[in-house]
Amino acid sequence: MKKYVLKDKVIYDWLCENSDGFNKEFQKVCAQGFKNDYCDFICLSFFPDKNSVLWAEEEELTFKKSAIECVEVYDPYAWNNYQETTPPEGVLMRVETGGGRKFCGYYHFFAEGGCWCYEDGTVCPEAISKSVKRFRPWED
Numbered sequence: 691m692k693k694y695v696l697k698d699k700v701i702y703d704w705l706c707e708n709s710d711g712f713n714k715e716f717q718k719v720c721a722q723g724f725k726n727d728y729c730d731f732i733c734l735s736f737f738p739d740k741n742s743v744l745w746a747e748e749e750e751l752t753f754k755k756s757a758i759e760c761v762e763v764y765d766p767y768a769w770n771n772y773q774e775t776t777p778p779e780g781v782l783m784r785v786e787t788g789g790g791r792k793f794c795g796y797y798h799f800f801a802e803g804g805c806w807c808y809e810d811g812t813v814c815p816e817a818i819s820k821s822v823k824r825f826r827p828w829e830d
Contacts, residue, residue, distance in 0.1 A: 691765045694720035697757055705751075720758060730755055772822045782809060782828045787821040794828055 694717055696702035706713045719734040733752045762774035770777065777783060777797040785795050785806060794809045806814040806822055813819075 691763045691768070692760050693717065693763045694724075694758055694760055696753065697759055720760075724755065724760070732758060766827050769824045769826045771824055776804070777825055779804075783825040784828050785825045786823055787818060788823045789821055791818070791821075797825075 696705075705716075715734050720732055723729065723732040731752050731754055733750065735750045762771065764770055764775050764778060779799050780796050782794060782796050784792070786792050793814075795806050795814065796809065797804055798807050798813075805816070806819040808814060
């Protein structure tokens with residue numbers, strides 16, 4: 691699942707937290723705006739809730755497209771592409787590699803970085819960890 695975010699995470703998080711309806715409208719406008727190559731800006735108008743920090747009759751925000759990025763977001767109900775999506779830590783997953791190997795495992799973060807582990811806690815060899823193509827939660 692793709693999601694548009696500002697590269698400046700502090701500003702993006704602040705807008706989402708302090709303005710009801712911002713993120714929903716931002717996603718909609720970005721999805722439409724990035725289809726058009728002729729414009730370098732994304733402009734959105736929205737009517738936030740009266741309890742919002744940004745409340746006014748109408749708010750209009752304009753962002754350079756270069757300040758926005760499209761990221762893959764983990765979807766617990768579908769297959770996720772490994773290199774584009776970071777798996778949640780410690781969740782048992784069905785994992786598939788580029789070579790066709792399948793195993794049950796989970797992702798773990800170490801000080802040196804993250805890697806895949808088998809369900810018994812054994813760390814996967816680096817070659818297998820790097821060959822993972824997709825993953826999804828293990829179904830009962």
